[in-house]
Amino acid sequence: MTDQHVTDTGQTAETGSRPYSQDDLERARRGKELDRKHVFHSWSAQDKIDPMAVVAAQGSRLWDADGNEYIDFSSQLVNTNIGHQHPTVVKAIQDQAARLCTIAPPHANDARSEAARLITELAPEGLNSVFFTNGGADANEHAVRMARLHTGRQKVLTAYRSFHGGTTLAVNLTGDPRRFANDTPGAGVVHFMPAYTYRSYFGSADETEETERALRHLEDMIVLEGPQNIAAVMLESIPGTAGIYAPPPGYLAGVRELTRKYGIMYIADEVMAGFGRAGEWFAIDHWGVTPDLITFAKGVNSGYVPLGGVIISDDIRQTFAERAYPGGLTYSGHPLATAAAVATINAMRDEAMVENAKRLGAEVIGPYLEKIEANHPSVGEVRGMGCFWAIELVSNPETREPLAPYGGSSEALDRVTAEIKRNGVLPFTNFNRIHVVPPLNTPDDEVLEGLNVIDRALDIADEYVERVN
Structure with missing residues (x-):
């Protein structure tokens, strides 16, 4: 990923103009303050969450109020199938x-x-x-x-x-x-x-x-x-x-x-x-x-x-x-x-997006995830089609013990998720799984960039695997 630091003009030397202004940043930060005072969030213990304030989104990328840029590998709640702000x-x-x-x-x-x-x-x-x-x-x-x-x-x-x-x-x-x-x-x-x-x-x-x-x-x-x-x-x-x-x-x-x-x-x-x-x-x-x-x-x-x-x-x-x-x-x-x-x-x-999703699954996401499965003992199975995939993580490949319990998370999953996000990818995780669900029109190079970030982060998950003789 490029340098994430944002100046007071909303620009970086590496990436040039971002799709937001300083006023947009201030609005997003003010929105975060008001959110914590007044917004009641779904499926959450209200005092234990720290929502990310999003200032802008474009295509398969979005930016938070701290100027960090992410590839949206969650498609939000797996719904922005055509990406953000399609003209x-x-x-x-x-x-x-x-x-x-x-x-x-x-x-x-x-x-x-x-x-x-x-x-x-x-x-x-x-x-x-x-x-x-x-x-x-x-x-x-x-x-x-x-x-x-x-x-x-x-x-x-x-x-x-x-x-x-x-x-x-x-x-x-x-x-x-x-x-x-x-x-x-x-x-x-x-x-x-x-x-x-x-x-x-x-x-x-x-x-x-x-x-x-x-x-x-x-x-x-x-x-x-x-x-x-x-x-x-x-x-x-x-x-x-x-x-x-x-x-x-x-x-x-x-x-x-x-x-x-x-x-x-x-x-x-x-x-x-x-x-x-x-x-x-x-x-x-x-x-x-x-x-x-x-x-x-x-x-x-x-x-x-x-x-x-x-x-x-x-x-x-x-x-x-x-x-x-x-x-x-x-x-x-x-x-x-x-x-x-x-x-x-x-x-x-x-724009043949459905056909592109099918191609991405068959030619880009699927093959890369097969390599991830082969290289990480924490990966029990990869599965999916189109732009709809899951990486199932285990602590024991033989017993298939989940790396996080049904209905919960774990230290291992929390660390993996944080590492993925720290490296510029917004993940979708649930229990012991990482879901790979980018917009259907995400460019191949961005899909590969996101998968590479996940690949590296899974080294953390591997640390929690019970070694089998």
Whole structure:
């Protein structure tokens, strides 16, 4: 990385002009002061955090209020798929604001309608309607509501090691520790064991066994819970914060077969994995499976304005043809958000970003991570596709003991994370994993620079590995 010192003009001799002024720096620093006085942060003990004040962002880079420059290997919360401040999307938001800032959902709006058209055009055949929400959690809540009303059943099956959102039902759908303090008995959610080959719950020796055993387990759960009571099975096509563990071959097709067998709706949660993140428009496209409902958010407009939604099959849409759907939001299909979605999808197409993500995964990220796995005893497994990868860290390669406990961190992970950030990369870490999730249009040299920083930082993790004779 270049020298990080910033003068009072916001410049360095090495990098020249930065995309911010001294006034911007002062605003960011003032924002940090006010944040600590007044802002209540999610998923945090308020007095134990020290938020980084971001002064500017451009493409795959951002700058903090101390003048430090970072490659954004987190895409924030894995949502800035097209990078920061994409000019086409910024202009679309500005133009829409000048024309019509907001309009209530009962009215037709060209931005909302065009966004729906583009989204359904990308979806599998037979899913031709979109209900817009404000984000992924409420998209999942509404998808479940639709499935329940369509089937007349109440139970929903979701996997452990999953995340579906922070609202009341969505956090109960979630299968990770964030659910523990928010459990609501009687929410109608039943969790099952996922297909996860590296940490198989079924003692599987390979992917074929994992698929067979995981599907047998799921069918057992359906039978034992009573298929006549189950409205839906909801799965992240590729679990995101839970570990970016893609399903083994045949698993999602098998899930789809089971849901059809028992008249259960299949909800594909594509909130994080969708819109190019995994090298296809929807991650589920990798396996050619068509669900009944698809939920989305994040990458649909790169998070520039809050937006989520549910893509609805024609069959479920017909349920509400003459019967009112009992749900809605004041900002459903907000013009600024949907104008940003239109611009984002078109920019991704024009600039072949989905294809680029696929190439980056196959030719740049994947090969480099394979070298990292071979060279670091602390790396138990690397896995992913597109710009959606995880490095799973262990303290014992044979037992696969995680380098940080499920639901927590460790001294080792804290030191590795700090070293990555100190060297100019903003990482995404969760439990015992480092996720490699840069914007889909990150230049190859920046991806390699970020991977090199992670590679060097893993020397620290190696210090904590139990030496095996």
